[in-house]
Amino acid sequence: MEIVVLAKRVPDTAAEKRLDPEDKTLDREGVESILNPMDEYALEEALRIKESRGGGDTVTVLLMGPDSAVGAIRKALSMGADRAVHVRDASIHGSDAMATAYVLAQALRKVPADIILAGAESTDSRTSLVPAAVAEFLGLPSLTYAKKVEVGEGVVRVHRETEVGYEECEAALPAVVSVVKGINEPRYPSFKGIMAAKSKPVEALDLASIGADASRVGLAGSRTEVLSFQPRPPRQKGEVVKDEGDGGVKLADFLQQRKFI
């Protein structure tokens, strides 16, 4: 079975993120990049599916991004993915969620996939739009926000997380499944894994090779447009008191004054 994991390169979770004033895209200057932590859950799930089926499956990581995203690809390979496909093209820069999904879907026409796994969101833009859109572009079913995944014969069964529990769903393969945090505990790359990653194949594809229409991608091709942005003014520090046995009462005073009580 061919298992594909959609991955994204994002700024480090602890980094202050900002937009570039020039083109209003994410400013990656001086910011450490990592593999989207949410995609690690998807990759871990892919590796577990492969292992539970005897290890004969192939796990491919598919990532769209500039050359510098190779660090995130290496991380995925060192965790245990067998190979990677890296879609890079100068005209991709500035693609919004739908344009990104379009490119990934086009790439998936070249990459065999019985099941496509993805993190339910990225920690930078966090729209969660990509997995369902990829499925739609390919005419596939999607089961999103899975907190449990089971692959059967030509079918995938998942528990989709809801506020009060879950929805038990089933889809015919091939299908797109996005997973939530907490579905598993992603493994740390082993030393052996890190060494092995260096010799694993990374296939580079550009827009032409996946037959993507360049007018639908990048800043110009995206159907959303950032008009302007500004940093949020810093919050004013309020009153901080030391508890002298009356902390609860003082807190109640504050809450009552603001009409929360």
Add this chain to the structure above:
Amino acid sequence: MAGVWVLVDHEAGNVRKVSVEMLTRARQLARELGQMVSAVFLGSGYERARERIARFGPDRVLISEDPVFEETVTVAQVDTLEALLKEEGPEVVMGSSVPFTKDVLSRLAARLGVGVLADVVDLNLEDGRLVGTISAFGGATTVRAALKSSPQLILVKPNSFVPEEAPSSPEERRVSATVSELGRRARVLGRVVQRAQERPAVEEAAVVVSGGRGLGGPEAFRMLEELADLLGGAVGASRAAVDAGWYPHTHQVGQTGKIVSPQLYMAIGISGAIQHRAGMQTSKTIVAVNKDPEAPIFSICDFGVVGDLFKVIPGLIEEIKRRKGA
């Protein structure tokens, strides 16, 4: 007929607050645009939803209670909306910016080859153009964005607008569901309720009481639940508390959890690392209790207490009960 459409977010006819927030804003925008507001209700339970929808003044409600919406996943809604859009050509379609609805508008956008604005917290007309405000990077940056395509698909975050009633007697039109072969390829086998939802959802609550590492274990969350109940709020948790297994991750607030913007956010035993602040810093009022006077949370709170939360919180709970009883 052009118009502004609102996809009603509901659970078996129990209309979520975000739906009436959207209907309120849709009505204001439609007035400026000289257009009509249609509420679109897909799924079972319209009788239950009927009165609440009408109180927020749509001109019309399009209804399909076909069981297919509960039996299948996402696509039947997309198929049905696509057919209705073709027939009617509305200018704007609004949905709630929450997981399952995001899938519907994402697929609809892909199918129509249009864009979608997600996580919108404000929506205004500027020189005739619809401009959405998006709070990016956990509220660190405010972005103004617009769509270059039509119909304009907009996902609105809960708590973005103040609901205002404007009772109407909307025309009710029953429509039929459309389901493609693709729509039948993903089915719902069952729904499981694991915990009674006695509290509002973290993302929708007006008050969120969150606990972190300082709670020292899962037991102290009972105390926060009691406080949340007294304030009519939800309980949140920091990444440290969730990773330690003290509280379910569906309650996690922060960059790798939910982003919330309630009227009141209480950070209890949470130091306020950037990853947590990214999930709550746009809250209207922030209160913090922490034993470390140097905790970064104190630099962004409106009111803070430096002290032992196991003394301060029980004291607060007693005081609220006393004042409520008075």
